[in-house]
Amino acid sequence: MQEALLEWKHIFKLDPERELSDEALERICQSGSDAVMVGGSSGVTYDNTVDLLSRIRCFSIPCILEVSSREAVAPGFDFYLVPLVLNASEVDWVVGHHQRALKDYGQLMPWDLLAAEGYIILNGASTAAQLTGSRTELDAKDVLAYALLADRLLRLPVVYLEYSGTFGDMELVTRVKNVLHQARLFYGGGIDSAAKAARAAQAADTIIVGNVIYEDLEQALQTVKAKALED
Amino acid sequence: MQEALLEWKHIFKLDPERELSDEALERICQSGSDAVMVGGSSGVTYDNTVDLLSRIRCFSIPCILEVSSREAVAPGFDFYLVPLVLNASEVDWVVGHHQRALKDYGQLMPWDLLAAEGYIILNGASTAAQLTGSRTELDAKDVLAYALLADRLLRLPVVYLEYSGTFGDMELVTRVKNVLHQARLFYGGGIDSAAKAARAAQAADTIIVGNVIYEDLEQALQTVKAKALED
Secondary structure (H helix, E strand, C coil), X not given: CHHHHHHCCEEEEECCCCCCCHHHHHHHXXXXXXXXXXXXXXXXXHHHHHXXXXXXXXXXXXXXXXXXXXXXXXXXXXXXXXXXXXXXXXXXXXXXHHHHHHHHHHHHCCHHHEEEEEEEECCCCCHHHHHHCECCCCCHHHHHHHHHHHHHHCCCCEEEEECCCXXXXXXXXXXXXXXCCCCEEEEECCXXXXXXXXXXXHHXXXXXXXXXXXXXXXXXXXCCHHHHHHC | CHHHHHHCCEEXXXXXXXXXXXXXXXXXXXXXXXXXXXXXXXXXXXXXXXXXXXXXXXXXXXXXXXXXCHHHCCCXXXXXXXXXXXXCCCHHHHHHHHHHHHHXXXXXXXXXXXEEEEEEECCCCCHHHHHHCCCCCCCHHHHHHHHHHHHHHCCCCEEEEECXXXXXXXXXXXXXXXXXXXXXXXXXXXXXXXXXXHHHHHHCXXXXXXXXXXXXXXXXXXXXXXXXXXX
């Protein structure tokens, strides 16, 4: 199942805390996107995670849980992505929470369905940055060094550039992609149109489209076109 | 060269800050040990590292640098091991120093000659624990969770149980070995006799013998026998 990672070019990210009508969910799940990822930086609970999973399960699209809190880990997803926030200022967000989760559930983990993501959070104003105390005052060389750390030293399967809420520096995203040796590059943040989706899809391997789903569903659905351009 | 890792059963660890006569060094290098590792928790400089390397180079034994500070990184070693202290309380010792080193030298790294070690430091009184602020008040489940983190989530090639200065809990070392899926288990700490070497070699994949070299060279040389027992 780890190989599935390599196929995903476009992923919709759904926040269990936010409302989405059945009709909107159906259109997302039948949009031609490669996968739906469930996750969020706040307000994610076991109940709202399982509820959203059961609604997505009416459709055939692969469903990924991005594990952001121990309490919200639910069985039944096709795949689990575990973020390690490499530029967090506290060790808990790099490996601490993970170690405690493994202490409780280590023997139960579906390792074949699980991969770690090396997160680099780049928008200091985002909830994710505030929560993790991420050091976002980074120059390009800092970001490239984090990417090398994730790709070559830690050999993580995914490097995730997270600009959440703002559209990132595509030149930098391209530079990061060019230094990666084996990891896949995920990009998320500010993709709210087909044009931005196309630019991000040129720079990264996989693009993640989130907020715009809740703000402008038609625009969100248009972003799937970027995938067709790449295929 | 990464495969060499799998062959090493016994390694002598030499501290560049400590004095070792030419005769003692010759006996260490011709002892039948698999490799010599250069490293230490304090007082390691570029000059004393290069000086020790050049003296070891008179012999054919593989020579590894365990990178403990950016300043002491020197070219010319056969292999480089980079410790990530998983139970450190500050992010710098987990990934921070590493990111800064990659910022400076990322494009120059001999990746094929380099591997990361997931360190778990277990003797709270040791220099390494003090330096890194390691959380050493760990129960067996904590240690096993760190091992899973290193082996399965981070997919590091080496898990290193470091009891430096004291002989560890061999039952726990064995339990750690039993949960590892792909990583090799290094054990270091308190091996000061052939008997302890044999016990540690039964529990771990690779044993590291350090301090006793400087305290009782004859006993240190006896520890190489543990390797013969395993072969």
